Amino acid sequence: MSGIKIRGTGRFAPAKIVTNDDLAKIVDTSDEWITTRTGIQTRHHCTTETHTDMCVGAARQALENAGISPEDIGACVGATFSSDYLSPSAACMVQRGLGLPHDAVCFDLNAACSGFLFAIHTMECLLAQAPRKYGLVLGAEILSRVMDFGDRSTCVLFGDGAGAALVEWGANYPSLHAVLGCRGNSEVLYVPGVNTAAPPHVHMDGQSVFRFAVEAVPRCAREVLDRAGLTPEDIDLFVFHQANQRIIDFAVKKLGIDPARCPGNIERTGNTSAASVPLLLDELVGGGAITSGQKALCVGFGGGLTWAGALLELA
Ligand code: COA
Numbered sequence: 293m294s295g296i297k298i299r300g301t302g303r304f305a306p307a308k309i310v311t312n313d314d315l316a317k318i319v320d321t322s323d324e325w326i327t328t329r330t331g332i333q334t335r336h337h338c339t340t341e342t343h344t345d346m347c348v349g350a351a352r353q354a355l356e357n358a359g360i361s362p363e364d365i366g367a368c369v370g371a372t373f374s375s376d377y378l379s380p381s382a383a384c385m386v387q388r389g390l391g392l393p394h395d396a397v398c399f400d401l402n403a404a405c406s407g408f409l410f411a412i413h414t415m416e417c418l419l420a421q422a423p424r425k426y427g428l429v430l431g432a433e434i435l436s437r438v439m440d441f442g443d444r445s446t447c448v449l450f451g452d453g454a455g456a457a458l459v460e461w462g463a464n465y466p467s468l469h470a471v472l473g474c475r476g477n478s479e480v481l482y483v484p485g486v487n488t489a490a491p492p493h494v495h496m497d498g499q500s501v502f503r504f505a506v507e508a509v510p511r512c513a514r515e516v517l518d519r520a521g522l523t524p525e526d527i528d529l530f531v532f533h534q535a536n537q538r539i540i541d542f543a544v545k546k547l548g549i550d551p552a553r554c555p556g557n558i559e560r561t562g563n564t565s566a567a568s569v570p571l572l573l574d575e576l577v578g579g580g581a582i583t584s585g586q587k588a589l590c591v592g593f594g595g596g597l598t599w600a601g602a603l604l605e606l607a
Contacts, residue, residue: 295465296416297607299360299426300458301574302353304346305561306338312448319444326448331537335451335562337436343376346454347432348389350570354428354456355390357577362390366422367397369415370430371407371566373483373595374438375400382432395423404481405533405594406472407431407566409602412457413470419461429457431566438483440493449535450494451562455570460607468602469519471512480504481595502539508593509533509543512601516589520603524549528586529576531604533593534558534568543591555581565594573604582606 311334312323326332338346347370355362370382377385383398392398397418403410408431415427432454439447480500484490509532517523530553532540537558544554557572564571569590576582584606593599 293467294420294461294463295467296419296459296461297465297605298457299460299607300354300358301570301577302350302357302456303571303574304349304454306336306341306346306452308337308339309334310337315448318441319447321444321448329538330449331558332449332562333559336453338434338452343372343374343382343432343434344385344389347382347386347430350432350454350456351386351390351428351430354458358458360426360458362392364424364426365392365396365428366424366426367415367418368392368428368430369411369418370400370432371403371411372400372432373402373404374433374435378486382430386428386430397422403598403600404596405535405563405565405568406592406596406598406600408455408569409470409590409592409600410472410598412459412604413468413472413602415459416461416468416470419459425461427459427461429459431455431568431570433565433567435494435565438492438494440491443493445498446494446496449563451564453561453564453567453571455567455574457570457573466603466605468604469516470600470602471515471519472600474596474598477597481597483595502536504597505535505539505593506542508599509539509591510546512591512599513543513547513589516601516603526587527589529582529588530554531569531572531576531588531590533591534561534572535563535594568592577606
């Protein structure tokens, strides 16, 4: 069996921190409402930083932490729907920023908040054919630019950031046992594009998304475990998309796992969509919560509607 392992991770958080009290000066909300309904206390917003700055910063850190040179990269896949340009892709901007080889396969994909896990599975397939065995997987979003700061039901939820993973392909490495899915729906969660008259803001029916998420996260986690022939006890950590602490709490309960094995950072990041899982992974790796040989079962869900799960192992 062939597959990939994580050799290094990185992240970039914009300098500006926005508190719930800051948002309460703009819309009719309160720290108490946001904290109890979502678990979010602060989030980062870009000011002078660009999407490209975040991607290049996170990717550079992942390369450094892995001890791998840019010339060893065979592919770079970015997950995002809020990059600086519709074209070139964020991955192409990273190719330029870091001087990745010209034959490295660089492109973006859009699976919203499931994007990083779609991208890492895509990378697993790509590296089997790539000119070199190392790949960069990015999740990055500037969601503060696609927010309606007059809509209290969405603008308090999201934040900006980027996370990166440097992965290595190996003929004897384990499969990610990825589970990916989508159910096309442009009603409950969507961001209009350039071909529509509507403003390019996040539109969301929060309760419908909540109901979708509390069903999708535990189902997806169980499907990954089944594919891998494992039980929850075989997993070192569960890394779930940071959208709402209440969604995570529901999933933990349904799976019957100890909440201590499902760490989070939502109180400091808000929902950073495709950046959410790699940002948290980097924090956990940097803090020593996941070490070499350990397994993290990651699950994402979001716009599309999409869902994704994968078993990531640290080299
Ligand atoms: N501050 C204060 N009140 C707010 C508010 C805010 N920021 N946002 C909404 N409200 C109000 C509503 O207007 C409503 O008022 P009403 O009862 O007078 O009509 C009330 O709070 C309850 O709204 P409701 O939508 O039922 O709240 P909720 O408990 O479902 O929480 C979410 C709202 C958005 C936090 C929740 O539905 C959620 O997290 N959904 C999933 C969203 C998600 O994860 N999206 C990303 C997917 S990747």
